[in-house]
Amino acid sequence: MVERGRLRDGDAVVLIDGRGRRYLKRLRAGHRITVRSVVIEADGLIDAYEGSLAGRGEAERFRVFRATFAEIASAIDRPAEPIFAKDAGTILIRAGIGAGTRVIEAGVGAGTLTVALLSAIGVQGRLASYELREDFAEVARRNVAAYFGEASQWKLTVRDAREGFDERGFDALVADLPDPDILLDPAAVALRPGGMLVSYVPTVLQVKQFHDAFAADERYASLETLEVLERSWQVSGRSIRPDHRMIAHTGFLSFARRTSEGHSE
DSSP, rough: OOOOTTTTTOOOEEEEOOOEEEEEOOTTOOOEEEEEEEEEEGGTTTBBBTTTEEEETSSSSSSEEEEEHHHHHSSSSSSOOOOOOHHHHHHHHHHHHOOOOOEEEOTTTTTTHHHHHHHHHHHTTTEEESOOOOOHHHHHHHHHHHTOOOOOEEEESSSSSSGOOOOOSSSEEEOOSSSSGGHHHHHHHHHEEEEEEEEEEEEEHHHHHHHHHHHTTEEEEEEEEOOBBOOEEETTTTEOOOOSBBOOOOOEEEEEEOOOOOOOO
16 A cells, blocks of 8 residues: 555645745656756655655755645636635535535536545545536546546536436536526436535626525525635734735535425436
8 A cells, every 4th residue: 555645656746945835746757847947856756755855955945745625726727717725625515525425517617626526525436527618628637637637436528517417316516607597407307305506606696596596496495605715824923913815705605405306216
C-alpha cells in the first residue's frame, strides 16, 4: 500500500513560496516543474513526503503539498465561473453526498465540482454528469484527468438536461444551471424518494423563479435556500484582524427533498 503522506506520480500539487503564494502543478515522472525562474525535477519529489522543500540550492524554495479542492478550484483553467470550495463543501454535507452515493450533475462547467463529487463518492459511488456544450465538456474531461485521475465511476453525457436523465433511483441531483426549475420533471423521474435536489444560481431572481415552481409541485418538500460567505483573518503576534477582502456572494444554494408522490418503481 502506498503511504498516504508521500507524493505520487500524477499527483496535483501546490508549491508554496516564502510569502505564501501558491502555484498549482502536476507531478509527472521525467518532467520538470518551472515556477518563475526555478526549475525543479519532478522525479525528486515523487515518493517524497508532503511538506518537503523543493528548490534546494536555488534562489527560492517551496513547500510542496498535495493540492486540495480549494486550491484546484481557484487555479485551474476554466471557461465558466466554478463552484468554489465554500459552496462545494456545503453541497456535499447538506446533500449527504459521501462514499457510495449516486449523484447526477447537471452542468459541469470546468469540472471543478465534478472533481469534488468524485472524491466524495469514491469508487463505490456513481456520478452521471450532463453538459450542454461540447467545449465545456472537453475542458471538464481534461481537468478531471489532470486533477483527479482515472474515474471509472464517472459518465459524462453531452446533452440538454431538459431532455431527461438516463439514471433512476439516484440519491442526489446537483444543478448548476441558470434555470433549474426546468429540471423538476426530469429530476423527479431520476431521484429516489428522499433524494436531494440541489440548485446553484447567482441571482435572487433565479431563486424566486425556482421557489415559485417548487411551491406548486408536491413531488418535492423541505426547500431551503442559503448563501455561504468566507472571510479570512490575519494573525501576526497580538495583531489579529479580519482581512479587508473576503469571498462574499458567489451564488445561492437551494436544497429540496424528493417526496414519494408520483414515484414509480
